[in-house]
Amino acid sequence: xxxxxxxxxxxxxxxxxxxxxxxxxxxxxxxxxxxxxxxxxxxxxxxxxxxxxxxxxxxxxxxxxxxxxxxxxxxxxxxxxxxxxxxxxxxxxxxxxxxxxxxxxxxxxxxxxxxxxxxxxxxxxxxxxxxxxxxxxxxxxxxxxxxxxxxxxxxxxxxxxxxxxxxxxxxxxxxxxxxxxxxxxxxxx
Numbered sequence: 001x002x003x004x005x006x007x008x009x010x011x012x013x014x015x016x017x018x019x020x021x022x023x024x025x026x027x028x029x030x031x032x033x034x035x036x037x038x039x040x041x042x043x044x045x046x047x048x049x050x051x052x053x054x055x056x057x058x059x060x061x062x063x064x065x066x067x068x069x070x071x072x073x074x075x076x077x078x079x080x081x082x083x084x085x086x087x088x089x090x091x092x093x094x095x096x097x098x099x100x101x102x103x104x105x106x107x108x109x110x111x112x113x114x115x116x117x118x119x120x121x122x123x124x125x126x127x128x129x130x131x132x133x134x135x136x137x138x139x140x141x142x143x144x145x146x147x148x149x150x151x152x153x154x155x156x157x158x159x160x161x162x163x164x165x166x167x168x169x170x171x172x173x174x175x176x177x178x179x180x181x182x183x184x185x186x187x188x189x
Contacts, residue, residue, distance in 0.1 A: 027157035034153035038146060045139065053154060055131070060147050062123045063115030068107060077104045121145070 007015040008022035016022040028050070035046040049056065080100040087093035096103070115123060121144055128140035143150065163171075 030157035031153060034156035035150070038149040038153050045142075049143070049150060049153075052131070056143075056150070057154070059124055059127045059131070060151060062127060063113070063120040065114055066109040068109060073104060073107065076107055080104055121147075 007017060008019050009015050010022050010025050014025060016025060031053075032046060032050055035049050036043070039045045039049070077100075080096065080103060083093055084097045084100055088097060124147065125140055125144035128143050129137055132140050
């Protein structure tokens, strides 16, 4: 039996299993160009920042409370369904199978202390020194001090979604209506 598989193909013919991988590949040159601008033409640092994008995104998130996104919750539900279907009567998986819905609904990422900007920069810099090594403290300091520019470069090539004029008009009307209701309630009180 022949199995069909959906793949995503970039403009140069390279194929990927997911649309996100294909889009990230297509955006690669734009991200690199933005990183070259941020690093003032330092190719070695720009390439390292591009290669370490996933790791650095986690590092830059230190001290930020992580919320469970809908897509993450949906992935968890699908994974729990797959376990339930594959192991319906196995005692080792009984707890997961019986409590799959509750697990999915109550899942939260581990708690994290919220850090102020100075604490966060120090924690990010410490983690970067671990990644780069003690002999690259200067590079770690530069990266920690330029997180905003690096994150902006990582967004290069992503289409910016702008609200339509009709949507903005509708929002303005809604806000005016709510203000009128608030003023009327205040006048009655």
